[in-house]
Amino acid sequence: MDATNYIAKLHELAQKNRWLLKFEDVDYVGPDHLRTFTVRAVVDGKAYANGVGKNKKEARQMASKNALEVLDDPAPETKEAAPYSVPLSPVQSTGITRFNYMCWLNEYGQKNKFLVRAVESVTANSVNASQCCRFVVGDKEYPAAYGTTKKEAKEEAAKLVYYAIFGNETSDWDSKVHTGKVLFINYDSIEALGKGAFGTVFKARQKLLEKYFAIKIIRCKEKTLREVKALSDLSHVNIVRYYTCWMEDTAYQWDSSIDSYSSSQSTGNQSEKYLYVEMELCDTKTLRVWIDEKNTQNVKKSRRDPRRREESLKIAQQLVTGVEYIHSLALIHRDLKPANVLFGRDGNVKIGDFGLVTAESTDEENVIERTVYKGTPSYMAPEQMNRKTYDRKVDIFALGLIYFELLWNIVTGQERQAIWDELKAQKLPEDFTRYFQQEGQIIKSMLSGQPQDRPEAKKVMQELEECSQLLTMFKSMRTV
Incomplete structure (x- = not known):
């Protein structure tokens, strides 16, 4: 059986030659359980022989193979069918x-x-x-x-x-032809890293600098520049670093169904713009993944794992330090959660995804903005959930939930919901307060129902440092 991925090969050839590639569904026949699909590859406006398969992916595979038989022919005289017209002028x-x-x-x-x-x-x-x-x-x-x-x-x-x-x-x-024009000119080795509500992120090598960066592509709407404006003002070891940005008419596309890229895609909307943001490249493993991995390792002992306790404290300290810096610039992140926390190549924890960041100012428009239901519900503070006017203390509430997750193994989804509801009411599991007495006090204060009762980020930093000193003392006593 031929295991060659002809779809990927055709996409690679299209990117290399800057060709517009798309697949068109021609037809399908048969009952739902026994359908046969017909698809054709269209390369720079020229359609190639149809591909037939039991599903669309198999049909695309055959269509790609048919196109490659013509386009990959090494003999120049046989390439008349290839989409390679040369215009006399622009x-x-x-x-x-x-x-x-x-x-x-x-x-x-x-x-x-x-x-x-x-x-x-x-x-x-x-x-x-x-x-x-x-x-x-x-x-x-x-x-x-x-x-x-x-x-x-x-x-x-x-x-x-x-x-x-x-x-x-x-x-x-x-x-229209060159999707991601600047991206194609200045970068190579482009790979998809992930896709979220606020855009798609790619890993790409800057040709001139010979360094890898993360390129985030966002469809520009009224408030799309919010993240870039915020990032351009931030410079901190615990925040994903911003480098530059530019606008284009089209977006570099990734076809998740075949795990490959499209070399070009016209939006069909002349006024639509896309924002490209070049940022620091971090590890693809988020804090969410780190927590999930810890929860599956030695489940019975993980709740009392001293190594996890030390690592969690270090992560929490870096997170709070980053948040304190954000707050010092009168900004509120509003969407702190493990999935938005990355690990940098320098080993430091990095706060990312500033798509919901807002200023903490007293002007009328901003006050109204700080009543809007925005964020991730499970990490929202009560006032954020209830659409009341909120301030930077919503970030402290989210940090309290994250610190608990770092320390405590929540095994099942059903258990998580029960514990989560209790946590938001400042009720920590009895076992947790027994094993993590000092951490429990810090977390409980961060989860206060009233924002004015929650500590400032700077105060949390001091409390975590005291906790670190105490753990170091206990550790030295055990080794004596």
């Missing part, structure tokens, strides 16, 4: 789905009597060897570009010349 390229920048640059040089000279080199590093190319047109030198082959590097470099010359006059056609 204006004449309307309706043509692939633009050859090298051909355009050569014609541009001839037409304007400019000498076009390519300066090529190889940039070696421990991971791979990148081909580098930049063009000198007449007496003007343009930026360098990179690729895995000389041809790819030259095409990317020619593209930079094109954008430099035409700037914002790039045609609508070009923005």
Whole structure:
């Protein structure tokens, strides 16, 4: 049986050549339990032989194989069927789905009597060897570009010349064809990391810096810039670091059904914009995963595991330190939960996802904003749930719940709900207060029903430090 993933291969080929790829459902026949599906691959506007299968994925697999038999043919004379038209100029390229920048640059040089000279080199590093190319047109030198082959590097470099010359006059056609235009030009090794309510996150290597970053893509609506504006003002070791952002007309797409990317996707809405945010790349394991893993390890003893206790305290200290910094800038996170906490490559805990961040100001609009039911219900403070005017203390309440989760093994969903309801009423399990007496007092104060009774983040930091000193003393006494 052929185990080749032709779908993935076709997507890789499409990305490499900047082709628009989509799959079209042609037909299906038969009863529900015995259907046969027909799908075809359309590459840059040209449809290839239909693929047939027992499900859509199998039909896509066969359709991809049929397309690759034509597109992967190494002999140039057999590639007439490939979608590789070369327009004479950007204006004449309307309706043509692939633009050859090298051909355009050569014609541009001839037409304007400019000498076009390519300066090529190889940039070696421990991971791979990148081909580098930049063009000198007449007496003007343009930026360098990179690729895995000389041809790819030259095409990317020619593209930079094109954008430099035409700037914002790039045609609508070009923005539709190249989904994630800047992403394709400046990054490679693009992989999907995850998708959430506020956007999709990719891992990508910045070609020039040869470093990996997280690229978050968000559909721009009225308040989409909230997260970026907040992150741009934040600089703290326990907060995911922000680097830069840019706007594009289209979004780089990921097809989760086949675990691969689409090289291009037009939104169909001329006014729709997408925000691309370059951020610090963190470990894909969130604090939610860390807690779940701890809960499955040695279930009977995990509630009294001294190592987990120490690790949980360190995590809680870093979280509170990050929150104290956020509050010092008169901001409220509003959506603190384990799934929004990451682990950085530097080993530090990182607070992320500032999609619901809001300012703690007294102007009328902001006061109204701080009555809106926003956040994750299970981690909301009472005043947040009841849509009353709330302040930064909602973050302290969420931290109290998180610290309890870090320490205590909740085995089943049914048990979790019962314990969670008690926690929100400041009722901790008896066993918990017996094993974690000092931590229990700290958590109980953080879960006070009235926000004014909850401590400030700075006070929690001091209490956790005292707890740490006490644990260190107990540990030294046991080793004597």
